[in-house]
Amino acid sequence: MSKDQPWVDASLNPFRNRLAGTAIVMSIASTGFLILVAWRSPGDGGWRLDETTYAVLTSLLSTVISIGILSLIWEYFLRRSYARSLHHYLSLKSSLVATGLTEVSDTNEEQIDLHTELGRASRIRCIARNPIDWNLRHLNAVMKAAQSREVHVEIVVPNPDGLHLAAVASSLGLGEQDLANNISTAIDTIKTRWQQANVVASNSTIQIATLDNPLYDATVVDDLAVIELTVSTNHRPGRSGLAFRFDGQGRVAAWVRSQFDEAKVGPALWAAPPGSRDYFRSQV
Incomplete structure (x- = not known):
């Protein structure tokens, strides 16, 4: 048979x-x-x-x-x-x-909405190859959550001084200097918004770290994980990509979460409160 x-x-x-x-x-x-x-x-x-x-x-x-x-x-x-x-x-x-796959979407159409999940999250981690785009989509919800209760946030961006910045920029359809400028602008925006949000009372923390060659975008909100994929090189703006959402304790969501713990990130570019411990890696 x-x-x-x-x-x-x-x-x-x-x-x-x-x-x-x-x-x-x-x-x-x-x-x-x-x-x-x-x-x-x-x-x-x-x-x-x-x-x-x-x-x-x-x-x-x-x-x-x-x-x-x-x-x-x-x-x-x-x-x-x-x-x-x-x-x-x-x-x-x-x-x-x-x-644990619950949603697949075209990144150029209706993107996966995480507003509700971010609003009630306690742990938020992301790999943002183009952090300006991530800020536009998620930063408001993150700030509101951090103001209301204790939330721990880690944002990993491409290393602006890394050897692979040009390759990462090419995969996003950007020039190397354009991506470096985007990273700098996004970090300044996050700093300003966090300081204006007055989150001291909530005991929330945030840190921005770098990764030399991030291959995809990922966002982890507590047990939920989202991966976004585009072409590996010479991406054209407006070209479709795919986003996958994995919920719960499935093996793929666990694998995505492990990528953050195993990633060889550089020293934090910025963290708040100043001198705070690395919340995520001190838990490993």
């Missing part, structure tokens, strides 16, 4: 065998009776059926034959196709459940 097609071996399905055998016997028997009825159709000669009996018997036997033929077609053709589709669907659903 095929491992991937357990429906192929009919001998393992006695009900199906009995049903098919019954359909064959009924079809053969009905065909024989129909021939006999046709032989004794109304007309001149010896013993003949009257017209009413003939009509009833031919209709009944024709129906039985049709049911038998349809049953055979279903069992030997349609059921196999249906079983294959059902098997594929159940396998896909099982994979989705195991990975």
Whole structure:
């Protein structure tokens, strides 16, 4: 029996065998009776059926034959196709459940909305290859959360002095200097917003670290994880990318969270409150 097609071996399905055998016997028997009825159709000669009996018997036997033929077609053709589709669907659903994948979207269309999750989060970490874009989408929600309660935030950006900045910029469709300027502007914006937000009372912390060659964008909000992928090089602005959202304790969400702990980040470019410990890595 095929491992991937357990429906192929009919001998393992006695009900199906009995049903098919019954359909064959009924079809053969009905065909024989129909021939006999046709032989004794109304007309001149010896013993003949009257017209009413003939009509009833031919209709009944024709129906039985049709049911038998349809049953055979279903069992030997349609059921196999249906079983294959059902098997594929159940396998896909099982994979989705195991990975925790709950949403896939086009980054140029309706992007994955994290506003609600950010608003109630306690731990927020992101790899933002172009932090200006991340600020536009998420910074307001992060600031509101940090003002209302204790929230710990880590933002990892490309190293503006790193050897791979040009490659990262190319993958974003930017020039090297443009990306460096974006990083500087984004950091200044985060500093200003954090200082204006007056989050001292909430005991919230934030740090901005660098990574030499971030390959994708990622955001982790407590147990939720989002990965955004575009082409690896020579990205054209406006070209589609894909974003994947993974919830809960699935293995993919856990893998995304582990990327932050295992990443070889450089010293923090900025942190608040000044001199605060690295909240995330001190927990590892």
